Each structure stands twice: as C-alpha cells, then as structure tokens.
Amino acid sequence: MKCEVEILRQQISLQKSQIVEEVKNLLNEYRVLGIASLEKVRAAQLHELRRKLKGSVHMKVFKNSLFKKAVAGLRDKPKLKALEELLSGPNIFLFTDLNPFKLALLLRRSRVKAFAKAGDVATYDVIAPAGNTGLPPGPIISQLHAVGLSTKVESGSVWIVKEKVLVKKEEVISEQLASVLSKLGLKAIEVGLSLKAAFDEGVMIKGDELELDLDGIRKGLNEAQRCAFNLSLNAAYPIPENVALLIQRAHKEARSLAIRAVVPIRETIVDLIKRAYAEALSVSDLITKG
Numbered sequence: 001m002k003c004e005v006e007i008l009r010q011q012i013s014l015q016k017s018q019i020v021e022e023v024k025n026l027l028n029e030y031r032v033l034g035i036a037s038l039e040k041v042r043a044a045q046l047h048e049l050r051r052k053l054k055g056s057v058h059m060k061v062f063k064n065s066l067f068k069k070a071v072a073g074l075r076d077k078p079k080l081k082a083l084e085e086l087l088s089g090p091n092i093f094l095f096t097d098l099n100p101f102k103l104a105l106l107l108r109r110s111r112v113k114a115f116a117k118a119g120d121v122a123t124y125d126v127i128a129p130a131g132n133t134g135l136p137p138g139p140i141i142s143q144l145h146a147v148g149l150s151t152k153v154e155s156g157s158v159w160i161v162k163e164k165v166l167v168k169k170e171e172v173i174s175e176q177l178a179s180v181l182s183k184l185g186l187k188a189i190e191v192g193l194s195l196k197a198a199f200d201e202g203v204m205i206k207g208d209e210l211e212l213d214l215d216g217i218r219k220g221l222n223e224a225q226r227c228a229f230n231l232s233l234n235a236a237y238p239i240p241e242n243v244a245l246l247i248q249r250a251h252k253e254a255r256s257l258a259i260r261a262v263v264p265i266r267e268t269i270v271d272l273i274k275r276a277y278a279e280a281l282s283v284s285d286l287i288t289k290g
Contacts, residue, residue: 019066019070020066022060023067024070024073024074026058026093026095027071027074027080030058030095030097031096031200031201032098032103032200032201033080033094033095033198033199034093034094034095034104034195034197035086035087035092035195035197036091036094036195036196037090038061038193039090041191049110049192049193052106053106056098057095057096057098057106059092059094060095062091062093064087067091071084079204082199086196086197094193094195100200100205101212103195104195104210104211104212107193107194107195108211110192110193111190112191112192114191115178115187116177116182117173118173118174118178119172119173120178120188120189121170122169122170122172122189124169125167126167127163127164127166128160128163128164128184128186130159130160130161130162130163132155132159133157133158133183135183136156137156140183141153143183144160144180147176147180148164150162166180173188194207195210198210255268259271259272
C-alpha cells in the first residue's frame with residue numbers, strides 16, 4: 001500500500017513538473033501574456049471563444065500555484081513576478097503575439113448578454129417595457145408588483161401598464177428581481193472573459209488601462225485631421241489631400257490680381273471689357289450732366 005501511495009505521489013509530482021515546464025515554454029514562446037478571470041464564464045462560451053481565437057491566442061488553465069512556480073524559475077523575466085498579485089480565484093492564461101489592446105478588444109466583443117442570478121451586478125440599465133408580457137395571470141402578478149410594476153389583465157395575459165427601470169447599471173440583483181427578469185426575458189448582465197492584466201515584453205498593463213474608448217479616439221483623430229487640413233491650407237503647404245484646393249485658390253487669387261492690374265488674358269478679358277464699358281457709361285453720364 002505504501003508503495004502504491006509513493007508511486008502515486010511521484011506521478012503527481014511528475015505531472016506538476018511537466019505543467020511548470022509547459023508554462024515556462026509558453027512564456028518564452030509568446031510575446032504577450034494575458035490573465036483573465038474564469039468566474040461566471042460559461043463553458044459553452046469559453047469553448048466558442050477558443051474556436052474563434054484558435055491560431056492567434058493559446059488559452060490554458062493552470063493552477064495559480066504552478067504558474068507562480070514557473071515564473072519563479074524564469075530568472076531572465078523577473079518582472080513577471082508583478083503578476084502574482086492577480087493570481088487569485090480561477091484564472092485562464094492567454095498566450096499570444098497580438099497587441100494586448102487588440103486582445104482586450106477581441107475579448108470584449110466576445111461578451112454576450114445573459115440572464116442574471118442572485119448576487120450578479122447589472123452591466124447596464126434594464127427597462128421593463130409597457131405591453132403584453134405573454135404570461136398568464138397567476139403568481140406572476142404579485143411578483144411583478146413586488147418589483148414596482150403596475151399591471152393589468154387583458155385577453156388572458158398580464159400586461160405591464162407603464163415601463164419602468166427595474167435595475168440600474170452596477171446595482172446588485174436580488175433573487176426576487178433575478179426571477180422576474182428571467183420570466184420577462186430581460187437579460188441584465190454580460191458574461192465573458194475580461195482581462196485582469198496583460199504582460200507585454202516586460203510591461204504590465206492592467207485591465208482598466210486596456211479598455212479603450214474607440215469612439216472617442218476616432219472622434220479625436222477626425223478632429224485632429226480636420227485641424228491639420230485647415231492649417232495646411234492656411235499655410236499653403238501642398239500635400240496630396242489639399243493640392244487641388246490650393247491650385248483652385250491660387251487660380252482665383254491670380255485672376256483677381258490680373259483684373260485689378262488690368263492684365264488682358266483669356267481668363268480676364270471679358271471682365272475687363274465689362275468693367276471698361278461700365279466706367280465709360282459712368283463717364284458719359286458725368287459729361288451729359290455737366
């Protein structure tokens with residue numbers, strides 16, 4: 001019996017050593033390491049995410065203790081130890097050569113709406129719309145009243161009289177409210193992987209720093225482009241984007257200058273004749289009146 005226990009211990013020790021070596025190899029092979037929490041992540045969603053990111057992101061689940069042991073053995077990567085503060089709870093490790101901001105964006109876009117459970121925190125405001133719930137009268141009426149909804153019964157169904165915000169963003173959802181939301185078909189949370197941090201060639205970028213406001217960035221770039229374009233026009237600095245306008249403006253100014261200087265060219269002759277004719281009429285009127 002003791003012999004069997006010892007063999008089992010040796011096998012477990014060998015397996016742990018192999019896992020530690022696997023972690024080391026992955027850390028040396030890939031440029032970027034991402035750490036994400038596995039809490040409240042559905043297995044089906046994780047499977048789908050693995051499928052979508054196959055070839056660009058290598059995803060593995062390791063015990064935190066074994067990951068720490070692997071990091072401790074990489075003396076040429078001492079900065080990795082900063083990640084130890086993030087190693088709590090169940091985690092999944094993402095090894096990739098993608099830009100860490102792109103990795104965070106891919107994970108954010110993979111998140112899906114889901115029904116909340118008691119204790120979940122709402123991802124956004126959830127509104128119960130006025131109208132037919134499709135539910136038959138019964139206990140549901142008192143349940144809807146309990147969360148502040150006014151109801152009526154019509155054509156054999158329970159109707160919500162007036163729309164109402166049932167839960168606001170970042171509010172904790174009670175068991176009673178979670179049940180009502182589910183019955184009304186209202187999803188209050190998003191589930192999926194969110195990066196705790198990414199480690200990119202010696203630099204650790206925390207999760208909140210990886211969240212980019214793409215709309216804001218796009219708006220800022222458009223504004224910067226507009227200002228740069230106007231500056232180039234005002235400075236008469238020719239670039240592919242403004243050369244046509246600069247030529248048009250130069251042509252217009254040259255034509256105006258030629259007219260003021262009475263330079264007879266094809267572009268000005270008609271205007272010069274019109275101006276001379278108008279001036280002649282003016283002189284004629286003066287002579288007649290005089």
